[in-house]
Amino acid sequence: MTDALQFLISGLTIGSIYAIVALGFVTVYSVTKVINLAQGEFVMLGGMIMFSFVSSGMNYWLAFACTVICVVAVGWILERVVMRSAKTTDPISLIILTIGVAIFIKGVASMIWGKDSVKIAPFTGDKPIRILGAAITPQSIWVMVFMVVIVLVLYFLIERTMLGKAFRASSVNLTAARLMGVSPYKMSSLAYALSGGLGALAGLVISPILFPAYDMGLMLSIKGFSACILGGLGSAPGAVLGGLLLGVLESLGAGYISSGLKDAIAFGIVLILLLFRPYGLLGEKNIGKGSL
Numbered sequence: 001m002t003d004a005l006q007f008l009i010s011g012l013t014i015g016s017i018y019a020i021v022a023l024g025f026v027t028v029y030s031v032t033k034v035i036n037l038a039q040g041e042f043v044m045l046g047g048m049i050m051f052s053f054v055s056s057g058m059n060y061w062l063a064f065a066c067t068v069i070c071v072v073a074v075g076w077i078l079e080r081v082v083m084r085s086a087k088t089t090d091p092i093s094l095i096i097l098t099i100g101v102a103i104f105i106k107g108v109a110s111m112i113w114g115k116d117s118v119k120i121a122p123f124t125g126d127k128p129i130r131i132l133g134a135a136i137t138p139q140s141i142w143v144m145v146f147m148v149v150i151v152l153v154l155y156f157l158i159e160r161t162m163l164g165k166a167f168r169a170s171s172v173n174l175t176a177a178r179l180m181g182v183s184p185y186k187m188s189s190l191a192y193a194l195s196g197g198l199g200a201l202a203g204l205v206i207s208p209i210l211f212p213a214y215d216m217g218l219m220l221s222i223k224g225f226s227a228c229i230l231g232g233l234g235s236a237p238g239a240v241l242g243g244l245l246l247g248v249l250e251s252l253g254a255g256y257i258s259s260g261l262k263d264a265i266a267f268g269i270v271l272i273l274l275l276f277r278p279y280g281l282l283g284e285k286n287i288g289k290g291s292l
Contacts, residue, residue: 002133007255008248009131013140013209015247016147017043020202021224022231022239023154024195030171030234031184031191034094038078038102040221041109042196045071046203047212048109051118060121068200074105075196079189102217109214122208139208146205150198151240158236163190171234230270232283241281246270 021039028036049070053063078101086097123142128135158164169177170187178184202220203212210216227246231238246266253265273281 003255005132006134007251009134009136009140010255011248011251012244013136013143013247014250015227015244016143017202017206017220017243018223018227018246019147019240019243020150020198021220022227022243023150023236024198024202025225025228026234026236026239027194027198028191029228031167031174031187032083032094033091034083034098035091035225036078036192036195037095037098037221037225038105038217039195039199039224040217040219041102041105042071042075042199042217043203043206043220044109044212044214044217045074045105046200047120047207047216048113048118048203048214049200050204050207051113051120051212054120064204067204068197071200071203072193072197075192075194075199076189078196079192083192084185084188102221106214106217113214115214117211117213119211120207123205126208137209139205143205143209146201147240150201151236154236167191226267226270230273230280232280235280235282238280238282245281 021043024039024042025035028034028039046067050063050067053066054060058066078098082097082101083094086094122137122139124138126137126139128137129141156164158167166177166182167187167190169180169182170184174184177187206212223246224243227242228239229242230246231240231242249269250262250266254262257265
């Protein structure tokens, strides 16, 4: 029982990160119908930029805020300079373009920070807390708290504000939204900026647990996108559910079968689930409409 609880806690911790990354995918896809495969690099930048600010002597929480602002700016620049300037609107071509951006960001990161992983101090210490025999670190609690807060803030932004209504209108019917005075370019910029902020927050909360390195973005992109597909491409609740489920499956597979096969086990179960429900757990059959 203790082992099962420990594996569950570990799974929910890493699953919360996958959920935040998946929300970044959903945010961009809902408006642009483009899968931003540079999302994992936003997570990497969150950890590495935070390391630079803290190492320079900046106050920890000021560095936290500055890091989020920097990565939000990177997301905005990606949309404004790269995606909007592309001479095509074909989603497949734009997806390939995001792969090129991810490779470019990773290359620049390797030149700036080197190829060794870095260490960032946890938010509130690292003394584990015992719950029914299982140990959980304060940083793991912070990871799950941040995931819940992000979901609540996104819900309020999308469902309770005029900006959110414009965002939802763009995701449902871009032509109709344009006729109602909603700028698709502004909504696209907002989507990429939000995805950058979500990636930064994921990188900040996970860095004290998984030491960030220049090449950590690829695997996080794969896991986040897998969570997005599992929950339903275009569904924000599905992204959260898919991320948590993927994290728990990965942790249980590593604990009860083999740590070397944890990815294969988790992805294998995901593939089986998608055979019976190819549009995801909470996705619509016509995913082209998109929803938040």
